Amino acid sequence: MGYTFSIPDALTKVQSKLDQPLNVGRALGAMLYYIVPLISTLEELSDVFQALDVKQTRLFNKGVNKALPGVQWVVYPDRNVVVEIGESEDWTIWLRGQCEELGMREARDGKKVLEEMQISPSLNKPCYSALR
Numbered sequence: 524m525g526y527t528f529s530i531p532d533a534l535t536k537v538q539s540k541l542d543q544p545l546n547v548g549r550a551l552g553a554m555l556y557y558i559v560p561l562i563s564t565l566e567e568l569s570d571v572f573q574a575l576d577v578k579q580t581r582l583f584n585k586g587v588n589k590a591l592p593g594v595q596w597v598v599y600p601d602r603n604v605v606v607e608i609g610e611s612e613d614w615t616i617w618l619r620g621q622c623e624e625l626g627m628r629e630a631r632d633g634k635k636v637l638e639e640m641q642i643s644p645s646l647n648k649p650c651y652s653a654l655r
Contacts, residue, residue, distance in 0.1 A: 537551070544582040550586070550642065551587060554593050583603060585599045587604055587618065588612060598625045604618055
């Protein structure tokens with residue numbers, strides 16, 4: 524199943540939802556197949572991600588991770604997966620490595636490392652709808 528979206532429209536929606544980095548991350552994680560080739564060619568998209576503060580970046584990374592298969596962590600990296608990786612590496616592998624490292628630090632401090640597993644009803648919707 525494919526989704527149709529225009530790049531300028533997607534950029535406008537991403538920019539308008541910066542106050543919801545978790546939802547933006549989840550939507551872009553789900554659109555990963557379409558986004559990765561665009562990262563190096565759309566400076567505006569990179570500028571959007573670089574404008575996020577540390578808290579927003581962590582929420583964005585969490586949103587991306589929720590759209591990708593894998594473990595759901597409590598703590599996410601403060602470096603943006605899109606800015607750090609772009610096309611050069613698998614986002615899932617980078618996020619997992621960063622989260623495992625952070626998780627080990629949290630565990631040493633006696634803190635919770637993994638989130639409770641739950642299925643989000645919003646993941647049943649088309650990924651682009653999270654940007655609406």
